[in-house]
Amino acid sequence: MAATSPPPTLTAERILEATEEVLRRHGPAKATVVDVARALGVSHGTVYRHFRTKAALREAVTKRWLDRTSAALSGIVAEDRAAEDRLRAWLAALFEAKRRKAGDDPELFATYMVLVDENGPAVAGHIADLTGQLTRIIADGTASGTFTVSDPAAAARVVFQATGRFHDPGYAREWERPEADGDFASLVDLLVRGLR
Amino acid sequence: MAATSPPPTLTAERILEATEEVLRRHGPAKATVVDVARALGVSHGTVYRHFRTKAALREAVTKRWLDRTSAALSGIVAEDRAAEDRLRAWLAALFEAKRRKAGDDPELFATYMVLVDENGPAVAGHIADLTGQLTRIIADGTASGTFTVSDPAAAARVVFQATGRFHDPGYAREWERPEADGDFASLVDLLVRGLR
DNA sequence: CAGCTGACAGATTTCAATATCTGTCATTCC
DNA sequence: GGAATGACAGATATTGAAATCTGTCAGCTG
Incomplete structure (x- = not known):
């Protein structure tokens, strides 16, 4: 080799x-x-x-891998479209990205799941990053009057948690089931209605 | 002994x-x-x-255990109150029941988690039961005009999935964190707004 | 005879010995 | 002199042999 x-x-x-x-x-x-x-x-x-320890190395690899997803999603945040559209597109992209990673790179995905289990800072950072992106979209929507939300950051947290089933690696098995896409669409509709 | x-x-x-x-x-x-x-x-x-197999025995024990939760919750469904109140009370009771079980009977809870992992029929039945109860509340609310939902069963499914973080055993660790109650309240508010 | 027993085969788990790995550091090499 | 090495101690993982467990069933027992 x-x-x-x-x-x-x-x-x-x-x-x-x-x-x-x-x-x-x-x-x-x-x-x-x-x-x-x-x-x-x-x-x-x-x-x-x-790298000081094996854990640090594993963490760095995972971070790099997660950052690729974050970067792709941040493009959607910056797009010049209505906040609601961006929110829908962003959530769909997140689901799709996770699903693809779980399918394409099962071994790397398993590494990521180990990290999640260990509560590694890389995962916390990734979640903070994603929630931050969501906050920006929701804040935009609030500013433009589409959404009615007192605390965009709290709302982002809640939306992220509520959609956990479609991005939390623990649910990866469910992502291939035929109902997944329909359930996802219904959930996003419900959440968007709640934010308005 | x-x-x-x-x-x-x-x-x-x-x-x-x-x-x-x-x-x-x-x-x-x-x-x-x-x-x-x-x-x-x-x-x-x-x-x-x-019991034909050890798995069947384990499953029967878990079923009995889960049925105790279902029975307690079904009382709330039957109460004579506004659908929205019942929905909130029901979700809160579900969260509280799971949290208590995880804390009080960690060993039995671990058994339950094994079953979830194995996708045992007892768990599927429990989820179907709970979703059925939710459907009844949401259908009531739709009939009385509080909720605006085309398919109460689908809405119940989505609400159940969205609140997974507060009843799915995989998240049990998070239930003791101080933010849990606040996050739960925010999530329920968002979902109720979405249903109206 | 209905319900229970206990010996059994094959599968799974435990345990202890062995091998490998992690993380350190004095030494070597450019 | 800064980067890389490889021998080393303690921790972790692997392995295979022995013990235990699951599930069956012919026979015992009341």
Whole structure:
């Protein structure tokens, strides 16, 4: 498993890439720091020079992975459309992104679920990030009179929690069921009605 | 651990009581059919005369346990109050009942969670039961004009799913956090507004 | 004879010995 | 001298043998 090009310098980024690859191949339970080092052609001591612990490495990989989702969604927040449309699009995109990740990268997704279980800061940060995006949409809607909400941040929290079934990894199994899309649409309708 | 009174006849009910006791004491992982038989002073073959498999026994215990919650809630459905009040009271009672069970009987609760994981019919039945109760309240509210809902059953499904964070055992850890009650109240407000 | 028993086969769990991994650090290498 | 190494101690995971459990059933018992 030699690298395709001679390794220039060992950066944190290169380690994260290799770790993601190892995780994808072996899954979270069987992916060791030694494996990552071997994939990079270095000793495992070197990896510890960049990440203090295995947990920190796992967390960094997950953060990178989660940030890709956040970035995609933040595009929707910035779009020039009615707040209600953005809210619907944003929630749909979140559901779709999670569903796709669970299906495409089951091993990485399992790693993410381990982190959720451990209450890792990366997950807390991700949730804070997403809730922040939601807050912005809802605040916009409140400003324009579409929504009637006294505390947009609290409303965002509630909307995020209420839609948990469609983005919380614990429910991943349900996402493939045929009723999922219909249930999701009904839920979003109910929540939007409640915000108006 | 001799029985307090001489065993009259071995009924399914007596087995369920003993099983619940064993589960409470040993937890779901370490509670064996042999233990249950020993607690009853019979051979384990006898237990198998009443329950075909260990899974069936576990399921029956859980069902009995869940039915106690359902029965308590069905009282609220039948009360003579406005639908909105009943909806709020019902959801609050559900949250409170689950929270109490998780705190008081952690071992039995763990058994319940195993069942949820296995997608046992007892759990599906319990959910169907609860959703049915919700449907009745929402249908009442629709009839009286408080709620505006085209399909009360679908609305009940959505309300149940949206409040999952406050009754799904997977979230049990969150129920003790101080924000839980506030979040719950906000969520119920939002949902009630959406139903009107 | 209806209900219960206990021995049994196969599946699962436990346990302890062994191997591997994590995280540190004195030393080596460019 | 800054980056990487690899030997090491303690923690964790793997493994395979022994013990226990599940589910069956021929026979005992009242």
